[in-house]
Amino acid sequence: MPNANHSSLKMVFFGTPLLAVWVLEELEKGGILPSLVVTAPDKPAGRKLLFTPSPVKVWAQERGIRILEPEKLDDDFISALKTETYDLFIVAAYGKLIPQEVLDIPKHGVLNVHPSLLPQFRGASPIVTAILSGEKETGTSIMLLDRQMDHGPIVAQEHVDISDVPKASKLGERLARLGGVMLVNLIPKWVLGNLKPREQDHTRATYCGKIAKEDGLINLSDDPEKNYRKIRAFDEWPRAYFFSERKGKKIRVVIKDARLEDGKLVITKVLPEGKREMDYIDFQRNL
């Protein structure tokens, strides 16, 4: 797997969630492995609030790759990074803002995978926002990180059709893998200086914020298409839900699946609080 070209490249990968693992998997397929991975520290997760390592950490452990998981990107961390010299950093959904001092370390800069057609949808939720806003297409951008968020010049960009309103989980994987493949193709050229980044048209920049739990609450009498987009966009988190009355108790009902039929929203699968997933028909029958 390590061929002469790539093994000579010393690279650090910054990332945390599953999205970042997809990028890593494509890099690995392309024969590119980081020599160090930086990820967020373990956090309590799950019903028992057990400390859980990030997906990227698990991935790196399985391959025996060195891991740094700083709480803060402070001086200690920076000096730890500087004990070696690196050619390139790659960032994909790391979760923390990376200070200029770190950006200055690698010889060939810091490349970022961003799942949108920058300058559109800078920020935290580009995938979900693209689906919600009814875009016909989105894509993946590889950009050179600078001091401002998602602001640096674009090295490469590819479009993806989303007129079929994909689920966010599926679209996320597609865009992340695309990003990994793009990196595999462009890193060799990039390192040789054969690619010139293109400044973003900052006047056309749009931004998307974090999704909140409450965003998943939908009003069933709202516009069907709008609700359908929410269900698809929030399929991973926070999930579209509404409240219902059951035996005098107010319960949360998560919509697991639905489709749009003749301009009407047809809910098919539902997950009521305290129960398991069931057909919406059955749920209604036994209210």
Next chain:
RNA sequence: CGCGGGGUGGAGGAGUGGUACCUCACGAGGCUCAUAACCUUGAGACGCCGGUUCGAGUCCGGCCCCCGCAA
């Protein structure tokens, strides 16, 4: 020990100590020009282990699994 809800025929639900019931689906037969209709009829279940009891789906203890909150 973070908080809480739940596991009953194939699906969804009733049933807080005394023969397990309902709706839907399924099999057989019938009726009908016809039916996701109707009538008759049939098969099929209490997550697992132990305890209390004359008797446990129901009470007690342990285990497994599912889900909501939280992160």
